[in-house]
Amino acid sequence: MDTHSGTAPALDLEPAARRIGELVGSVDDRQLSGPTPCPDYSVRELLAHVLGLSVAFRDAARKELGPTTDTSPDSALPVLPDDWRESLPPLLDELVMAWRAPAAWEGMTQAGGVDLPASVAAMVVSNELVVHGWDLARSTGQEFRADEASLRSSEALLAPVDDGRGPGALFGPPVPIPHDAPLLDRVIALSGRRPDWRPGG
Helix, strand or coil, X not given: CCCCCCCCCCCCCHHHHHHHHHHHCCCCHHHCCCECCCCCCEHHHHHHHHHHHHHHHHHHHHCCCCCCCCCCCCCCCCCCCCCHHHHHHHHHHHHHHHHHCHHXXXXXXXXXXXXXXXXXXXXXXXXXXXXXXXXXXXXXXXXXXXXXXXXXXXXXXXXXXXCCCCHHHHCCCCCCCCCCCCHHHHXXXXXXXXXXXXXXX
16 A cells, blocks of 8 residues: 555545445435344444444544544444435545545544554545445345455455454454355455345345
């Protein structure tokens, strides 16, 4: 990952953010109360979480630290605003553009109440978009695709360390799957999800 001033960051959030935008456009209101791979979230709360993280990591990229970046996502169930269909796509665009600025990758920042290197924060939000995009697709019966660069970044972020646990433990213990499984399945399993998850399954 290139974090030097004046050069474009190597990881672009646009493919993962665009995919979420496409998925959002096909969510039926009747699906909002349905289950997701996140045990504590319905589709409604999952969408609210994506909206909230888009704001938090946009501000983290801009180094505009405050209430949007210092609140843990576990502090309360997120509430989906009535205008989510209109408000979420522009927020995703703002998130993408914020992380395209080379300065966004420099130094330290904050998200979810955690201080961390900005380059790591970029990997975290990329992973959030990939994993929660998959969550949303599975929960609403849609196809999910992810670009290889985003998947490789997620794999590197979530890979267990020597004690068998890694950042994926934030989602849940990794799910064992064959080593030759598709890259997307491996990433989803590292995030603590069953790649074969279906509503009611």
